[in-house]
Amino acid sequence: MEKAWHIKPITAILRELDTSERGLSSEQVQSRLRKFGANKLPEAKVDSIFIIFLRQFQSPLIYVLIAASVIVFLMGETIDGSIIFAVLLFNAIVGTIQEGKAQNTLLALKKFVETKATVLRDGKELIIPDMEVVPGDILILQEGEKISADARVIASSNLKVDEAALTGESEPVYKISETLSTGSTESDRKNIVFKATNIVAGNGRAVVVATGQETTIGKIASKIKGLNTEIPLKGNIRYLSRLIIAAVAVISTLLFFVGIMTGKPVKEMFATVVSLSVSIVPEGLPIVVTLILAMGVWRMSKRNALVKRLQAVEALGQARIIAVDKTGTITKNELVISVLRQRPGYVFGGGKSVADRR
Numbered sequence: 001m002e003k004a005w006h007i008k009p010i011t012a013i014l015r016e017l018d019t020s021e022r023g024l025s026s027e028q029v030q031s032r033l034r035k036f037g038a039n040k041l042p043e044a045k046v047d048s049i050f051i052i053f054l055r056q057f058q059s060p061l062i063y064v065l066i067a068a069s070v071i072v073f074l075m076g077e078t079i080d081g082s083i084i085f086a087v088l089l090f091n092a093i094v095g096t097i098q099e100g101k102a103q104n105t106l107l108a109l110k111k112f113v114e115t116k117a118t119v120l121r122d123g124k125e126l127i128i129p130d131m132e133v134v135p136g137d138i139l140i141l142q143e144g145e146k147i148s149a150d151a152r153v154i155a156s157s158n159l160k161v162d163e164a165a166l167t168g169e170s171e172p173v174y175k176i177s178e179t180l181s182t183g184s185t186e187s188d189r190k191n192i193v194f195k196a197t198n199i200v201a202g203n204g205r206a207v208v209v210a211t212g213q214e215t216t217i218g219k220i221a222s223k224i225k226g227l228n229t230e231i232p233l234k235g236n237i238r239y240l241s242r243l244i245i246a247a248v249a250v251i252s253t254l255l256f257f258v259g260i261m262t263g264k265p266v267k268e269m270f271a272t273v274v275s276l277s278v279s280i281v282p283e284g285l286p287i288v289v290t291l292i293l294a295m296g297v298w299r300m301s302k303r304n305a306l307v308k309r310l311q312a313v314e315a316l317g318q319a320r321i322i323a324v325d326k327t328g329t330i331t332k333n334e335l336v337i338s339v340l341r342q343r344p345g346y347v348f349g350g351g352k353s354v355a356d357r358r
């Protein structure tokens with residue numbers, strides 16, 4: 001059960017967390033790191049190249065093509081079997097290269113944006129990596145910094161925090177150190193600062209009450225991680241694969257029995273049915289789909305959009321309505337002049353700067 005830190009007096013919180021306004025000792029820090037773990041949000045598993053490669057074969061249509069390739073090899077048609085196998089291999093290689101590059105880029109960006117926290121320990125200010133912050137640490141809050149953990153404010157001076165990452169609201173929230181009597185939602189807790197939010201003005205100090213997955217943003221991330229994120233393309237390919245398998249089964253069965261009833265040898269009819277089944281399977285479809293998606297990834301990269309998985313491109317293309325909080329997301333709550341009419345013509349502006357004169 002979540003503790004109501006916002007309604008507790010500062011002295012009671014410090015006592016409960018076994019800390020003081022001078023901060024934790026080195027021994028306490030090491031003990032709490034072992035107990036609570038690193039202060040980081042749930043992370044998606046980083047897949048190896050081999051796992052990414054194997055993932056390219058996770059499609060019912062690919063399974064059908066693999067079966068067709070095996071059957072063709074068993075029939076002695078080495079060239080045809082090799083062609084099907086080469087198509088599957090090329091498809092997997094293209095997908096692996098694209099997803100591998102995206103994963104490596106995301107990891108590089110993550111390392112680039114790693115932030116630091118300023119804390120009090122043994123009465124001294126220290127700058128440490130975010131992931132080393134533990135419950136009971138005293139955070140030094142300064143303008144322009146990102147907050148490293150959920151913390152109860154114990155001192156503030158004109159402290160304003162942008163909580164858009166958490167609540168979606170673009171207006172900064174004033175933070176105070178006084179004890180509150182109510183506050184059922186995050187936006188009501190004026191004496192609590194939250195991990196992943198930004199300080200836009202003022203300064204202060206706060207005692208850390210939750211880190212990592214126990215923070216508000218961490219709990220949200222855990223819930224999102226468990227959502228079903230299957231994309232339309234997978235469902236469509238699965239449906240197509242079932243249709244193909246059903247069609248192959250029905251046509252092959254009818255053809256086989258018709259041939260037997262007309263006096264054809266069983267061996268000859270079996271070879272005919274297998275050849276027909278293989279010819280029905282669209283060997284080129286997977287590679288066409290992969291190349292089209294790869295082209296979409298390339299086009300999006302030109303607009304500084306990074307796609308982690310190829311099939312996500314198709315899912316994004318299916319979006320027709322996107323619901324967002326307009327102010328602060330696609331607008332800035334500012335009135336900006338874009339066209340000024342004056343003699344002898346017009347002045348056109350882009351944002352706050354003049355772009356063209358006519």
